[in-house]
Amino acid sequence: MGQGLPDPEEFSFFMLNKVRIVLIHTSHPGNIGAAARAMKNMGLSQLYLVAPKQYPDDKAVWRAASALDLLENAIVCDSLEVATQGCHLVVGTSARDRSIPWPVMDVRQAAETIAAEPDEHKIAILFGREDRGLTNQELQQCQFHLQIPTNAEYSSLNLGAAVQVVCYELRVAALAKSQLNNAWDWGTEWDVEAATNEEIQRFFKHLEETLVELKVINPKNPRQLMTRLKRLYLRSRPDQVEINLLRGILTATQKLVQSDK
Amino acid sequence: MGQGLPDPEEFSFFMLNKVRIVLIHTSHPGNIGAAARAMKNMGLSQLYLVAPKQYPDDKAVWRAASALDLLENAIVCDSLEVATQGCHLVVGTSARDRSIPWPVMDVRQAAETIAAEPDEHKIAILFGREDRGLTNQELQQCQFHLQIPTNAEYSSLNLGAAVQVVCYELRVAALAKSQLNNAWDWGTEWDVEAATNEEIQRFFKHLEETLVELKVINPKNPRQLMTRLKRLYLRSRPDQVEINLLRGILTATQKLVQSDK
Numbered sequence: 001m002g003q004g005l006p007d008p009e010e011f012s013f014f015m016l017n018k019v020r021i022v023l024i025h026t027s028h029p030g031n032i033g034a035a036a037r038a039m040k041n042m043g044l045s046q047l048y049l050v051a052p053k054q055y056p057d058d059k060a061v062w063r064a065a066s067a068l069d070l071l072e073n074a075i076v077c078d079s080l081e082v083a084t085q086g087c088h089l090v091v092g093t094s095a096r097d098r099s100i101p102w103p104v105m106d107v108r109q110a111a112e113t114i115a116a117e118p119d120e121h122k123i124a125i126l127f128g129r130e131d132r133g134l135t136n137q138e139l140q141q142c143q144f145h146l147q148i149p150t151n152a153e154y155s156s157l158n159l160g161a162a163v164q165v166v167c168y169e170l171r172v173a174a175l176a177k178s179q180l181n182n183a184w185d186w187g188t189e190w191d192v193e194a195a196t197n198e199e200i201q202r203f204f205k206h207l208e209e210t211l212v213e214l215k216v217i218n219p220k221n222p223r224q225l226m227t228r229l230k231r232l233y234l235r236s237r238p239d240q241v242e243i244n245l246l247r248g249i250l251t252a253t254q255k256l257v258q259s260d261k
Numbered sequence: 262m263g264q265g266l267p268d269p270e271e272f273s274f275f276m277l278n279k280v281r282i283v284l285i286h287t288s289h290p291g292n293i294g295a296a297a298r299a300m301k302n303m304g305l306s307q308l309y310l311v312a313p314k315q316y317p318d319d320k321a322v323w324r325a326a327s328a329l330d331l332l333e334n335a336i337v338c339d340s341l342e343v344a345t346q347g348c349h350l351v352v353g354t355s356a357r358d359r360s361i362p363w364p365v366m367d368v369r370q371a372a373e374t375i376a377a378e379p380d381e382h383k384i385a386i387l388f389g390r391e392d393r394g395l396t397n398q399e400l401q402q403c404q405f406h407l408q409i410p411t412n413a414e415y416s417s418l419n420l421g422a423a424v425q426v427v428c429y430e431l432r433v434a435a436l437a438k439s440q441l442n443n444a445w446d447w448g449t450e451w452d453v454e455a456a457t458n459e460e461i462q463r464f465f466k467h468l469e470e471t472l473v474e475l476k477v478i479n480p481k482n483p484r485q486l487m488t489r490l491k492r493l494y495l496r497s498r499p500d501q502v503e504i505n506l507l508r509g510i511l512t513a514t515q516k517l518v519q520s521d522k
Contacts, residue, residue: 038422043412066415101452108433149432151304154327161299161425164418168426171410172369214513228503236497242489252475256517 015115015174020046020124021163022083024138027053027130033063033071034160035127040067042167043174047074048083048124063160080126080138081201088121088194089114089237092134092142093162095155100227103144103235110146111169115177121194125166130159140227141197143234192239203243204230210250213257274304276376276435281307281385282424283344285399288314288391294324294332295421296388301328303428304435308335309344309385324421341387341399349382350375353395353403354423356416364405371407372430376438386427391420453500464504465491471511474518 021039026032032055036047047070049055055076064071077083084090091110105113114123126142128134139145148157148165157165195203208226211217217225238246282300287293293316297308308331310316316337325332338344345351352371366374375384387403389395400406409418409426418426456464469487472478478486499507 034419034422037419040415041411041418041422043414063419065419066417148429149436150302151432153304154301156327157302157425158295158298158324158326158421160419161295161302161422164422164425165429168409168429171412175410211510214510214517216510216513225506228506232497232499232503232507236493238493242493245486245489246493249472249475249477252477253514253517256475256514256521260517260521 014119015177016043016170017045018119018122019044019114019170020048020083020087020122021167022048022050022080022124022126023052023159023163024050024080024126024134025053025129026055026159028159029054029057029060030063031130031159032057032074033060033065033067034158035163036060036064036067036070036074038160038164038167040070042164042171044167044170045070045073047071049074049076050080050083051078052076080141081198084124084126084141084197086122087124087197089117089123090126090142090197091123092126092139092145093128093166094139094145094147095133095150095157100224100231102139102142102231104147105144107146107148107166107169108173110144111166111173112176113144114170115173118194124197127159127163140230141201143237192241195238195240195243199240199243200234200238203233203238203247206247206250210253210257213254274435275380276438277304277431278306279380279383280305280375280431281309281344281348281383282428283309283311283341283385283387284313284420284424285311285341285387285395286314286390287316287420289420290315290318290321291324292391292420293318293335294321294326294328295419296424297321297325297328297331297335299421299425299428301331303425303432305428305431306331306334308332310335310337311341311344312339313337341402345385345387345402347383348385350378350384351387351403352384353387353400353406354389354427355400355406355408356394356411356418363400363403365408366405368407368409368427368430369434371405372427372434373437374405375431376434388420388424453502456499456501456504460501460504461495461499464494464499464508467508467511471514471518474515 021035021044023032023035026049032049032052039045039047060071061068117123125146126134126138128138148162150157207229208217212219282296282305284293284296287310293310293313300306300308321332322329378384386407387395387399389399407427409423411418468490469478473480
């Protein structure tokens, strides 16, 4: 590499270090250890545990093997909001088809998409409970869902194995990126910073309030309205100016509702 | 599919079913169970165990979960020769560089190579001991070695995790071969038809009218507001229900503006 250019290996590690692996309500501590080991083997480091059932635990330590440092540095928290704070892209892993379809990528596409994100973006990948995966509410906070292709006759991967496949694809994508002139890195050409997950969630709250005031939503029978709107806006990955603009429209609408009373 | 062509699903299973996963001198029975589960999740079925240290064992059963049939049908034998009998291609998994260089492929190349083998070929993939991998003698029985890219600081994958990554790449290669790839075309799985360009343009007109009435847009100095909103909505490629929903909100807002006058 010429002087002044980043070392490709360092560069790929940088990308892997900004991806958070978020395990939600994990039942078996062994799976937490296995996830930590899978992450470190592939060069990831940011482990978040949302309300694990049984943790800390010797089984986690045993299965983590030489990835004990990842367990020690893991952030244990109570809510998904804390685990995804400051993230620009939130991806949910999902085995099932949902009643309302959401944008879905296979794990390889998802890894390539993540590798193409601007350097300053933080990314969270959510893994649900061993038995039931992610709830609809959790899945609806995600820009897109990630699926691992599986045998239809037995599609339920072990949690540690799922983390392994995802981290493996991230590493392969990071290595490919460090060897390429990232031609389709649209992120760097954008004029405004992407909105963070918190900004988007606050907008959703504001939107729902306004639609209730407008009587577009009946709180006693909200139907699928907010879900459809969330899907629409998450798909477009709004930037900060866009979010401010949308909230400005909501505020103007709310003033009108007030004056009408 | 036209008459006489094989069913693509069946075809890919056929390829996966002719690959033997051979675990040599495995120490921990839990890893045998994890390997069986990883195999079945990815559609493989042929498990060979060469002189396992502790088997059968409850830990193998527990970790296999619903892949118990693979354990029950596993062939336990004393020597590698029995496990690879009748095979046309034997591949060794190896983390280390050896003193005598051998042809090496990364796991993706190896999976593509295996997928390209003639139908009648049987293939064995060898996985070594948890602590020391395959011996030189075992590695030298292989046509080529397979490596999984790992973090140089911690390169030793758990045995079950290594089997998971290899079987995952085999499944992806099998699906690509059977051209089932376009199953991932999420567009076709969407619940609602995409909005046409005219529908979107009518929505934009409606949106602009409403924002002028709301006094969010000053028609004498509209700035970049509509441009930014158009970019936002176009990016998300709205479907027809979403467009109707958005126009419903605009109509409710307009009614309010009228009643306020």
